[in-house]
Amino acid sequence: MYDFVVVGAGPAGSRFARRAAEEGYDVLAFEQGEVGEPLACSGHVSTDIWGFTGENARDELLQNEIVGARFHVGGPGSDAHRFYKREVVSNVIDREGLDRHLAGLARDAGADVREHHTVTAVDQRHDRVAVTVRGPDGTETFEAKMIAGCDGPRSRVRTELDLAEPGELLHGVLGFDSDADATDYVDVHLSAPRFFAWRIPRGDAGVEYGLAAPPGDDVGGRFDDLIDGYGVDLHRRCSGAIPIGPPESVTSHRGFLLGDAAAQTKPFTGGGILYGMTSADHAVREIDPDSPASLAAYERAWRDDLSQEIRLGHWLRRAYSLPEPVQRAGLSALSGEIGVHMDRPSSLFSREHLRKVFS
Structure with a gap:
């Protein structure tokens, strides 16, 4: 046994x-x-990932390093609000x-x-x-x-x-463009109902595009609109459920x-x-x-x-579901250098983050 x-x-x-x-x-x-x-x-993961892997995993799996994110209330081409650190904040693997x-x-x-x-x-x-x-x-x-x-x-x-x-199952869609992109910002679009869409540069591996929302909110159609807005051709697509809320x-x-x-x-x-x-x-x-x-x-x-x-x-x-004027005002007020950890929302209240926000 x-x-x-x-x-x-x-x-x-x-x-x-x-x-x-x-x-x-x-x-x-x-x-x-x-x-x-x-x-x-x-x-797209925090740099803490390497604490769970074996030796030389970083050399084998790392595709790109990210220092910040551009948040958009609309789709591709809309105004962006930058949030960043002066060091690497996350990795693409x-x-x-x-x-x-x-x-x-x-x-x-x-x-x-x-x-x-x-x-x-x-x-x-x-x-x-x-x-x-x-x-x-x-x-x-x-x-x-x-x-x-x-x-x-x-x-x-x-x-x-x-x-x-789980309390909820979102429907997520991913797509991949093969054109290399080693830039160090991800793009987040608050244009999907009750969630968001994203663009993640993966270095020589290309670019990842994604969108998630509750089922029934035309996730596939909204994802197609995102891709059309960026004007790219995808060589691969996949989808899956995203569980939110532990029982x-x-x-x-x-x-x-x-x-x-x-x-x-x-x-x-x-x-x-x-x-x-x-x-x-x-x-x-x-x-x-x-x-x-x-x-x-x-x-x-x-x-x-x-x-x-x-x-x-x-x-x-x-x-994500606030009225667009409120989202724009909030992003404008809070954008800039940050001190948060992407896996720990409690870091929003950390001394490091508050010092950077109010400096």
Whole structure:
């Protein structure tokens, strides 16, 4: 019997599998397809990402360095309000490569990571979980003391464990232009209902364009308008769901959720790579697979760390729906040098940021 079965080998799942294996646990992880595919997530992350990777990862994965953002109330060509730091504030990375890198670290630590395996059922019992999986050699059932659901916004594990859905699922669309662009600003357009659109230069890898909004708000049409406004031809498109708002509980008797499955994401950007891996570290520290009661400690730990940031992120997101004159006035008043951390909305109230705003 395994200590943990991990479903999903994205950043949160691979991080948990690696750290649990390093602690001496017997870990089996399943990925439905190939690790890193299909792409459905932006590659714009804070520089904290390198604290979760292995040696030389930066040389392998870094595509561009970003120092600031231009905020637009309208679409391409509209007036921009610049926010910046004097040093690098974020990185653009090979997003698919990140998944492969993290899964490789999990394997190196001793976790058994299997691709092309789809979980079809989870039977949660008093002393174990039985996980039914369809793989290249047919259907098998594996037993473990606990199961980690790291299988994305439409998590099968979450459904099987009868846990609540995220508060909201946004519809996100990504597109990629192959023309190189090594400039150091991203563009953010507050033109999508209740969310935003973006343009991210990826160095020699080209440019990423994206837009997210609640389903039913013509996300595809609005994305086409964004691309037409920039006058580019895309060589690749993809889409996916973005979970916003964690449910009241992400644990059951012998199961727990991580990453997008738990909606451990930033409400104001939809990003969840760092939050998911941070929560994975909490899970490894707190969960004892022989003690279901330890799941409560994980629930407390990740919420103590991230709930304030998520709550403040919801407040920031409300600004996306303010009347345009109010948005313009606010952006004009606050633009300039900043001292915030892109993963921590609480840094808006930091001494560093307030000093820069009022200097």
